[in-house]
Amino acid sequence: MLNFLSSLVRKHRNTFKVLEVLRQCVQKWTLRLGARGSAFIGSLSFTNRTPVVASVFGLIMALGCTTMVQAQQPPLAGAVQNNGVRVNNTGRINSDLNVQVRDLCFVLGARDNQLVGYGIVSGLAGDGDKDPEYTLQAVANMLERFGLTLPPSALTSKNIAAVVLTADIPPFVRSGSRIDVHVAAMGDARSLHGAVLARTPLLGPDGTVYAVAQGPVAVGGFIGGIPGPGGASVQKNHPTSGQIVRGAVVEREIPVTFVKEKKLELIMRQPDFVNATAVADKINEFVMNDEGLIDKVISPALARNGSTIQVKIPEDFTADPVRFLARIEQLSVTVNTPARVVLNERTGTIVATSRVAVSSCAVAHGNIIVNIAQGYDISQPQVPLAGGAPVLSPATDIVINEGEGMLTPFRSMPTVQDVAKSLNALGVTPRDMMAIFQAMKQAGALQAELILR
DSSP states (O other): OHHHHHHHHHHTHHHHHHHHHHHHHHHHHHHHTTOOHHHHHHTOHHHHHOHHHHHHHHHHHHHHHHHHHHHHSOOOOSOEEETTEEEOTTSOEEOOEEEEHHHHEEETTOOOEEEEEEEEEEOOTTOSOOOOHHHHHHHHHHHHHTTOOOOGGGOOOSSEEEEEEEEEEOTTOOTTOEEEEEEEEOSSOSOOTTOEEEEEEEEOTTSOEEEEEEEEOEESOEEEEOOSTTOOEEEESOTTEEEEEEEEEEOSOOOOOOOBTTEEEEEESSOOHHHHHHHHHHHHHHHHHOTTOSSOOSSOEEEOSSSEEEEEOOGGGSSOHHHHHHHHHTOEEEEOOOOEEEEETTTTEEEEOTTOEEOSEEEOOOOEEEEEEEEEEEEOOSSGGGOOOOEEEEEEEEEEEEOOOOOEEEOOBOSHHHHHHHHHHTTOOHHHHHHHHHHHHHHTOEESEEEEO
């Protein structure tokens, strides 16, 4: 027997070298797994004499240890999160996203303010207003500031136009900063292409001038051609509105106060009780687990309602509330999106969130197409030589085609992917889908909020 094994070893020497390397790797694996199979293998005399048997025996021991270690690992409970995506025990993916607090809330007091102004643009190359009274009066008032007194009737507005200016001034903007300005034609000007805005004050709701705008207007559209009867024109986008990027200079600062009595309030951009509570819990967890804080405030954040979260500033940050606010704005919160379907009948747009679910139901939808063709019938006189003239009488043909609609059963659809797949299988248009969604809501099968625009 030994002679046979010795000849077998000499004949398959290279194969045994590979198996020996495999045995060493297996022994390393068993040590990492916490098993003592390598010591047990080394103590067996027949395994030391025969590398083939040792390698096979070590592989069996390693597989057994691996199976035992996997069996001792506790099963995953609940869900496993990966980049904000949660997978439940059923294998379905929940669309809860991790969003920063700064994207969910804004600080009470740190808000934008709206500005508005009325001005004159020039350089329109004949596309200006058609001499309206308010444009001519505005030009006369502007010329009077420069020492030129002319009656409005002596002016023409062929190359000028009256415009309305709007702008949003952000919080914490200091004097000398620049903001964007939107410009829109107020009269009957055909285009603002090439327009230059004269210096125009921008007023706040209190009538105070907070910024001054001036500069060339950038228009995103154009119009060309010959106006009037028999002419043709081409238009793209809206040539009567544009903007001046960083075209207004802030002249007066708006005071901002966001800390009152060592407290600040966060306002939810989309009011929701679940998300407001989640933000408050995340802030409380951050304060309690921060080892650098000396003043451990118990539950510093409290959700007052679905839109307001009151946060008490710890004593460590009373002198630097901006740093505390910056830290809590970077916290990530798991957002709970409500089940909602938005239908816009004007544009034919349908938007559904991932939590939309539909109970078991059956749907049949048939299209009704009405074709109306209007023409004329010609009646010839019965006697050819009687001198009568042909008579034209209008005739209308109406054809109604009703598409065949089969009653299609739908199983329970717990996700929006299932709903979209089932509706697409019917081959209906977005307009038809709107009617189906409304009918499902009336039947109680659509488990979501339905919003019509």
